[in-house]
Amino acid sequence: MARKKTDLAIVNRSFRPDSPIGEGLLQFGELAVASGTVCVITQAEGDLKRELIDAGRGEGIEVRACKAYTTSASGVIKRIAEALFFMLWTFIGLVRSKPANVYVSTNPPVVVPFIVAVYCRLFGAKYVYHLQDVHPEAANIVVPVNRLLLKLLQGLDNFTLRHADSVITLSEDMKSYIRKRSGTERPIHLLDNPSFEVIPVPMEQRTGDLVFCGNAGRLQRIPLLMTAIRDYLQQGGKLRFTFAGGGVHAPDVEALASAYEQVEYLGFIPATDAAVLVNQHRWALLPIDDEVTKYAFPSKSSGYALSGAGVLAVCGEDTSVARWVEQLGVGIVCPADHNALVKCFFSLEGRNGDDFAMSSDLREKLHVPYFAAELCRIAVPGSVNGEVTYA
Structure with missing residues (x-):
């Protein structure tokens, strides 16, 4: 077995600090590099190394970044092709950096985590597998996958799950499904996706009504929202109504905004600007397909909750999203039904003073530094509360 050159490799398609998860992974790397060598294998539109140097970030972290060509609005075939390309880039990067420990997430899904598992089996390394979405099931809801291909992809992912040192995911529903599908006996940790820190604006100072920030994609019930x-x-x-973000249904949102003065579409805006925008509104729209809640959890939920805006979840009552909203007391749940949603909008006209403030303990667990410290605790041997000591 080849001698390890790197203590930790972080594998994820996005490592940019302008998104909460990208910032979380960057802080994770910065914590880990304090006591060992860290390599990041990622994609970037520009020169990520130069961007980090100019920002005074990521000192000591080795960056292996290939060019990114697609976005969430790109076609399925293009995204699959890029995932396969990134898989090869990842394997080459791992062989060159020879990490003893690897963190890998589902961005992109299945094939990249699988190639990490193959590398670790061949070279005697350990890895932590972070499922922010459970694939291929989540993708199958959007675009039906051939039955044989679905079984093949599930088999690859089950291999990755069973051989991971430990697994991270977002909800009890996802955890239960992972156990059932893969039969893994590895530890499964629950960790919320992070949000940038948001200082809530008092409700009486908010000038907007309802806002949606994020991907207007195939799983966000955008057609239902538009008709309602x-x-x-x-x-x-x-x-x-205010909408911000891209996605395949962005043209539908833009068309509605062109037809009605009470609807505004801002296009894509940075995550920090999105946090400010949500803070200006009394309600934040959180629509999600019921079936996909078994395999995913909306990433914008943490930012919504931290903002103090009331979360209006549009989904079934028996979903992880509905339970999250009700257990945390951060909003209300409306069934994903046209008439129910129209009626709900009318009911909100008289609800401008709701208080959805969260406790300080809950708020801390949704912030980026907590996310980074937890990743360090789970993924780095010898780490305690984010303090790293490599074995």
Whole structure:
């Protein structure tokens, strides 16, 4: 077995500090590099090394970044091709850096975590597998996957799960499904996706009504939202709606905004600007397909909750998202039904003073530094509360 050159490799398609997860992984790397060597295998649109140097970040972290060509709005075939390309880039990067420990997430899913598992089996390294989405099931909801291909991808992912040193995911529903599908006996940790710190604005100072920030994709019930908002406004509804973000349904949102003065579409905005935008509104829209909640959890949920805006979850009552909203007391749940949603919008016209403030302990667990410290605790041998001592 070849002698290890690197203590930890972090494998993820995004490592940019302008997103909460990217910032979380960067802070994770900065914690880990204090006591060992760290390599990041990632993709970037520009020169990530130079960007980190100019920002005074990531000192001592080795960056292996290939060019990114697709976004969440790109076609499925292009995204699959890029995932396969990144898989090869990852394997080459691992062989060159020879890490003793690897952290890998589902960005991109299945094939990249699998190649990490193969590397670790061949070279005697350990890895932690972070499932921020359970694939291929989540993808199968969007674009039906051939049955044989689905079974093959599940088999690859089950191999990765069973041989991981430990697993991280987002909800009890996802944890239960992972155990059932893979039969893994490895430890499974629950960790919320992080948000940048948000200082809530008092409700009486908020000038906006409802806001949606994030990916207007295939799983966010955007067509239902558009028809319900249109019907609500045609019936004389008074609320105003603000949308920000890209995605395949962005043209539908833009069309609605062009037709109604009470709807505004801002296009894609940086995550920090999105946090400020949510802070200006009384309610934050959180629509999600019920089936996908078994395999994923909306990433914008943490930022919504921290903002103090009321979360309006549009989903079934028996979902992880509905339970999260109700258990944390951060908003209300509306069934994913056209008439119910129109009725809910009217009911919100008289609800402007709701208090959805979270406790300080809960708030801390949704912030980026907590996320980074937990990754360090789970993924780095000898780490205690984010303090790293390599074995």
